[in-house]
Amino acid sequence: MRSPHDDQPHRAHRSLELAPTLYATSERDDARALVVIFLRGGADGLALIPPIDDDAYHTARPTIGIASRDAIRLDDRFGLHPRLAPLQPLFAAGQLGVVHAVGSDDSTRSHFEAQDHMEQGGTTAGGWLGRFLRARDASAPGALSAVAIGTELPQSLRGAPSAAVVRNLDDFSIGVERPQMRQAIAALYANEQGTLGSLLADASRDTVRALERSAAMQRESARPANGAEYPADEFGRGLADIARLIKGRVGLSVATIDLGGWDSHFTQGSVIEPLMDRLARGLAAFHTDLGASRMAQTTVVVMTEFGRRVAENASRGTDHGRGSVMLTLGAGAAGGRVRADWRGLASGLLEGPGDVPVTTDFRDVLAPILHLHGAPALSSVFPGRVSAATHG
Amino acid sequence: MTSRRTFLRAGGVLAAAAATQGCADVFAWQRGTSHDSATPFGSPVGREIDRISHSISRLSYGARPGDWDRVRALGATEDQAIARYIDEQLQFDKRDESANRAVRRLEAIAEPLGELYEYSPAVLHEQLCVSSLLRAVHGERQLHEIMVAFWADHFNIDSSKGDCRWLTPAFNRAVLHPHALGRFPELLRAVVLSPGMLWYLDGRVNRRGSASERPNENYARELLELHTLGVRGGYTQYDVMETARALTGWTVRSKHASFMGIGRVAFDAALHDDGAKRVLGRDIPPGGGASDVDALLRIVTGQWRCATFIATKLCRRFIDESPSPQSIDAVSRTFAATGGDINASLRTLFDTAEFRTVRASRLKRPFHFIVSALRAVDAQTDDAQPITRWLERMGHVPFQFPTPDGYPDNAASWTGTLQWRWQFATALAENGVQGTRVARDDLRRRAGGDDGLLAHLFGRTATMHERAAADASGDMLALALASPAFQRY
Numbered sequence: 001m002r003s004p005h006d007d008q009p010h011r012a013h014r015s016l017e018l019a020p021t022l023y024a025t026s027e028r029d030d031a032r033a034l035v036v037i038f039l040r041g042g043a044d045g046l047a048l049i050p051p052i053d054d055d056a057y058h059t060a061r062p063t064i065g066i067a068s069r070d071a072i073r074l075d076d077r078f079g080l081h082p083r084l085a086p087l088q089p090l091f092a093a094g095q096l097g098v099v100h101a102v103g104s105d106d107s108t109r110s111h112f113e114a115q116d117h118m119e120q121g122g123t124t125a126g127g128w129l130g131r132f133l134r135a136r137d138a139s140a141p142g143a144l145s146a147v148a149i150g151t152e153l154p155q156s157l158r159g160a161p162s163a164a165v166v167r168n169l170d171d172f173s174i175g176v177e178r179p180q181m182r183q184a185i186a187a188l189y190a191n192e193q194g195t196l197g198s199l200l201a202d203a204s205r206d207t208v209r210a211l212e213r214s215a216a217m218q219r220e221s222a223r224p225a226n227g228a229e230y231p232a233d234e235f236g237r238g239l240a241d242i243a244r245l246i247k248g249r250v251g252l253s254v255a256t257i258d259l260g261g262w263d264s265h266f267t268q269g270s271v272i273e274p275l276m277d278r279l280a281r282g283l284a285a286f287h288t289d290l291g292a293s294r295m296a297q298t299t300v301v302v303m304t305e306f307g308r309r310v311a312e313n314a315s316r317g318t319d320h321g322r323g324s325v326m327l328t329l330g331a332g333a334a335g336g337r338v339r340a341d342w343r344g345l346a347s348g349l350l351e352g353p354g355d356v357p358v359t360t361d362f363r364d365v366l367a368p369i370l371h372l373h374g375a376p377a378l379s380s381v382f383p384g385r386v387s388a389a390t391h392g
Numbered sequence: 393m394t395s396r397r398t399f400l401r402a403g404g405v406l407a408a409a410a411a412t413q414g415c416a417d418v419f420a421w422q423r424g425t426s427h428d429s430a431t432p433f434g435s436p437v438g439r440e441i442d443r444i445s446h447s448i449s450r451l452s453y454g455a456r457p458g459d460w461d462r463v464r465a466l467g468a469t470e471d472q473a474i475a476r477y478i479d480e481q482l483q484f485d486k487r488d489e490s491a492n493r494a495v496r497r498l499e500a501i502a503e504p505l506g507e508l509y510e511y512s513p514a515v516l517h518e519q520l521c522v523s524s525l526l527r528a529v530h531g532e533r534q535l536h537e538i539m540v541a542f543w544a545d546h547f548n549i550d551s552s553k554g555d556c557r558w559l560t561p562a563f564n565r566a567v568l569h570p571h572a573l574g575r576f577p578e579l580l581r582a583v584v585l586s587p588g589m590l591w592y593l594d595g596r597v598n599r600r601g602s603a604s605e606r607p608n609e610n611y612a613r614e615l616l617e618l619h620t621l622g623v624r625g626g627y628t629q630y631d632v633m634e635t636a637r638a639l640t641g642w643t644v645r646s647k648h649a650s651f652m653g654i655g656r657v658a659f660d661a662a663l664h665d666d667g668a669k670r671v672l673g674r675d676i677p678p679g680g681g682a683s684d685v686d687a688l689l690r691i692v693t694g695q696w697r698c699a700t701f702i703a704t705k706l707c708r709r710f711i712d713e714s715p716s717p718q719s720i721d722a723v724s725r726t727f728a729a730t731g732g733d734i735n736a737s738l739r740t741l742f743d744t745a746e747f748r749t750v751r752a753s754r755l756k757r758p759f760h761f762i763v764s765a766l767r768a769v770d771a772q773t774d775d776a777q778p779i780t781r782w783l784e785r786m787g788h789v790p791f792q793f794p795t796p797d798g799y800p801d802n803a804a805s806w807t808g809t810l811q812w813r814w815q816f817a818t819a820l821a822e823n824g825v826q827g828t829r830v831a832r833d834d835l836r837r838r839a840g841g842d843d844g845l846l847a848h849l850f851g852r853t854a855t856m857h858e859r860a861a862a863d864a865s866g867d868m869l870a871l872a873l874a875s876p877a878f879q880r881y
Binding site for chain 2: 211
């Protein structure tokens, strides 16, 4: 057992933290949040961001190709699908970035293999977000540092120090509801002494504050700010919940949400156009809701396990392919441009059965974003990929 | 590929449903026979945690109702009772029928090695988690269960990597369980040559079939750094490379290569570097073949640094996050003198002055907290799967730590879980944990009232402050389980 004298420095430190100005700095919430939207099923990058000036594209997709006149031009190579129109102002304002011909080195073209591979972030064990959170928070991560909207923990969050799966924020009781229980617990922890006791007392105080903030958030109207209008579906509600967590300053570092159904083997347009509409309106509402200052500390990443075959099939759909797109929004977006090592779609330039070759590894897109969000050593998140990471 | 995975996943759902149904059966026995809900039980009295409670809190996952009485009755004096309790836990020579009964319906993870591959990884992982929980809650060989978890961290593998998805149950039952209280060199050899570890740290592709092939150093480095000597444990990059050479040629039969003997480990002499090696200043002569691994492990486990590395981790687990040099030295000496006898090392540890005097200095990790809460209130669990969801929130699901160093064993890494601990405490006390029931009125009556119940949960009489908080909280049991005292061991 330690002598009580050992505790003096801790005590002094704690009483200092109660001064109002220092109080704020002891908060775990550094306000930076990373939101990952996974488009499950293999979203067609060539429909989302069509290479509108490439003749080979129009030849390969005579019925489902996006005509140059229908698309919203982004640069001298690429356009935006008309159903993604709500994203155009964000691109023009430099808030939205596009990466094309991006993907992983998994070439099985199996949804499960490719999703697992991408969410694990390579062949390393655990999920890339889990490793990121472990590497970033060497000690005492917040209880609500990672939230997965949905019903199960995604592979990407495996191994996170703390990860809450939340279907709906309103159904989710953050913390112990009864105030007298909260106060009684807090009183006991505040009374703790000794090395471990000080640690528990500090953690309890941080936790109680996060609980109070989230309780206040729950009481506030769930109405989004700045007149933002989310699509009235589960995805839209999920994004709105993530925005509430960010605005509520509960210490959120990572949130994940899925938008599934992109496996468009058959009559592609009818399958993915409604999804594009939900995605674009959701992202635009999220951006409006958070406002410029919060967006400056928030990055949204949209990714999918693989793209589709360049040539359409006989049922006006597309089959499993390789390279697709990633979208980035907000702080780490590198926005306003389409980044692509693009070699064109002439048949000799395609991979395997006729797929967009992966010329950018998804980890190289994520690396600078993780760096911005406080990953101390990218080697611990993506072993073996650090050399390729640029910090910009 | 897709169709096979899809099929197995679908099969997995059915198997999981069957397992869940099975669990209802498993626990039927408890209601009638075990700790019947009427027997009164005693609790310690005093301002400090007494020695009996301290010993129970360190050698087990926490006291169940009646444990304090049982241990106290093992001897005429307190000293004698504790000595016999330590003997019982170190030399448990019966079959642990309670543990076996609790997990008997978890059939997938009991399948022979090759047949594990017939199951979906999700089912195997879920059953492994449930099994770890149930054995920890219901097993009588508590110290053994604690040591299994200790080695699961020390020799961490993540069940999401490669074939570990199927091999982890075998690693748990064939490597960790049999050797948990045995001899460290035998445990280490079983780890090194296990299909799970050969997959997890790439040992299976560590080969030198031709002069141009360079050995894969991944496992060699972790063998020295994490498994035996510790970082800065006196080895050099040269030692890592020579260790990798000595370990070349061990392969695992993969599911792509063959239908027969999947997962079996074999030595392929053609892939082994049979030249002379020199590790930590000791020679391994050329031509050793498959016996190189034994020569290597003799050199490594014979190092004093190996004794101090393991002893330090044991002292940290059982004594204090910063154990005294005297305790570490005593345990290291026993470890070295007995050739790495884990049992003897623990006996020395439990006999140190520091172990006997320290009290509640350590923070329970989430798994420990949850198991101790279930034990403390004699919870009846029909379905343990909802409990694994709580472990997920707290980031402490068995066999799910991504990197080879295992879940951290320091308090600071886990203080972010307080909120979930409070919620679990409240949910458990209010019978809000799905699949689990607490007979709280019986519990209070058996403890002889509130004071007895608090003393049972804390290992000592509650302070005035704790009593006041309990009264103010509106739910004494929830508050006690959420309290700082119950987070410690």
